[in-house]
Amino acid sequence: MAAVNHWNTAQHLLLVILGFFVAFAPRYLPIKIFTQRKIPEWFNEWMKFIPVSLFTALVVKDVFVSPTYQFDVVHHIPEIIASIIVGLIAYFTRSMALSVVVGLISVFLLAVVL
Amino acid sequence: MTKQVPNPNEPKWRSTLNVAMPLNLSYIPIGLACGVLLHAAGFNTILTGLVSIFIFSGGAQFMIASMLTINAPLLSIVLMLFFLELRYALLGSSLSKYLVGTSERFKLIFAVSMNDENYAVNYLKFATDKKWTPREALMVEHYSLLFWTISNIIGSLVGSALKIDLTVVHFALTALFLYMIIMQVKNRLTIFIGLIAAVLAVFFLVLTKSTLGLVISTLISSFIGFALEHYLRNKKPGSHFLYKVRSPASKEAAVEEESDEN
Numbered sequence: 001m002a003a004v005n006h007w008n009t010a011q012h013l014l015l016v017i018l019g020f021f022v023a024f025a026p027r028y029l030p031i032k033i034f035t036q037r038k039i040p041e042w043f044n045e046w047m048k049f050i051p052v053s054l055f056t057a058l059v060v061k062d063v064f065v066s067p068t069y070q071f072d073v074v075h076h077i078p079e080i081i082a083s084i085i086v087g088l089i090a091y092f093t094r095s096m097a098l099s100v101v102v103g104l105i106s107v108f109l110l111a112v113v114l
Numbered sequence: 115m116t117k118q119v120p121n122p123n124e125p126k127w128r129s130t131l132n133v134a135m136p137l138n139l140s141y142i143p144i145g146l147a148c149g150v151l152l153h154a155a156g157f158n159t160i161l162t163g164l165v166s167i168f169i170f171s172g173g174a175q176f177m178i179a180s181m182l183t184i185n186a187p188l189l190s191i192v193l194m195l196f197f198l199e200l201r202y203a204l205l206g207s208s209l210s211k212y213l214v215g216t217s218e219r220f221k222l223i224f225a226v227s228m229n230d231e232n233y234a235v236n237y238l239k240f241a242t243d244k245k246w247t248p249r250e251a252l253m254v255e256h257y258s259l260l261f262w263t264i265s266n267i268i269g270s271l272v273g274s275a276l277k278i279d280l281t282v283v284h285f286a287l288t289a290l291f292l293y294m295i296i297m298q299v300k301n302r303l304t305i306f307i308g309l310i311a312a313v314l315a316v317f318f319l320v321l322t323k324s325t326l327g328l329v330i331s332t333l334i335s336s337f338i339g340f341a342l343e344h345y346l347r348n349k350k351p352g353s354h355f356l357y358k359v360r361s362p363a364s365k366e367a368a369v370e371e372e373s374d375e376n
Contacts, residue, residue: 050336
């Protein structure tokens with residue numbers, strides 16, 4: 001099968017190298033800066049809310065937003081129902097493995113049924 | 115039911131492997147799918163391995179694959195990657211207080227392999243387990259890196275012979291993040307901020323038509339959380355918002371890091 005993209009290996013390598021730098025800078029700089037100086041307490045109090053905000057945003061992107069960035073509920077019914085199931089499993093069992101496995105099984109079955 | 119009793123004699127490599135295992139296993143189908151797509155986009159197997167090690171981001175690698183298939187120019191792919199990866203700045207900022215005192219070399223190595231998923235695992239460990247060390251966190255990163263890279267390489271080798279329903283396997287990560295949200299909930303305020311974050315995320319994703327919306331909505335909703343908590347703690351300490359939420363499966367609160375703050 002002919003590749004749909006006509007780039008050569010050197011161009012791909014260049015993409016990987018440039019991609020590394022744009023991925024590395026935001027990963028590294030805050031760690032370097034915020035571990036060196038004395039961080040004001042309010043900053044840590046703010047950062048405390050980053051995980052719940054970011055994880056919610058990531059889930060919402062997967063469950064309610066289409067690849068073309070439209071708000072879309074109709075085509076995501078299996079994911080929405082599976083998300084509720086995962087939420088309940090996580091709440092009652094506190095098991096990461098079980099949450100992921102049950103989530104995968106339920107989204108698979110719901111995609112077949114719905 | 116899965117409350118693990120820590121065994122003091124268990125070697126570190128094995129206890130950290132146990133912590134990383136649910137993530138490692140979710141990476142297998144997604145990594146395979148990612149390798150297949152990169153192969154279809156013209157990436158050879160060695161480059162697929164390199165991109166998995168050096169960019170190590172599911173979202174970024176899927177984006178590379180799809181932008182290559184539409185023959186997007188190099189500069190626009192790199193620019194999109196930059197917007198996509200900008201959110202890592204949030205991960206590093208919120209983890210930094212646990213990494214104080216580590217060497218410069220360690221910070222560098224730690225940053226290279228940090229991504230959303232292993233950050234999620236490590237943040238939860240740092241917040242709930244006082245004995246969790248940066249070195250163990252780095253081991254979790256490297257385990258997930260290993261499983262991700264090998265799955266990508268196998269996916270690239272098998273190529274289009276493998277048919278994987280991407281929307282189904284991708285839900286493994288959605289489920290992982292959902293689990294992490296539930297683990298973050300420690301009072302009613304957190305639930306409220308989650309709802310705000312959800313609304314803002316939809317709004318800014320649709321508005322910016324890019325993953326930059328993730329960064330903007332996260333910054334705003336986390337700041338609202340901070341400001342609201344600050345206001346309630348000082349002006350309305352008896353507010354219902356600050357009531358703790360407890361899980362039926364655990365006697366201690368989900369995230370007890372702040373027990374020492376007052």
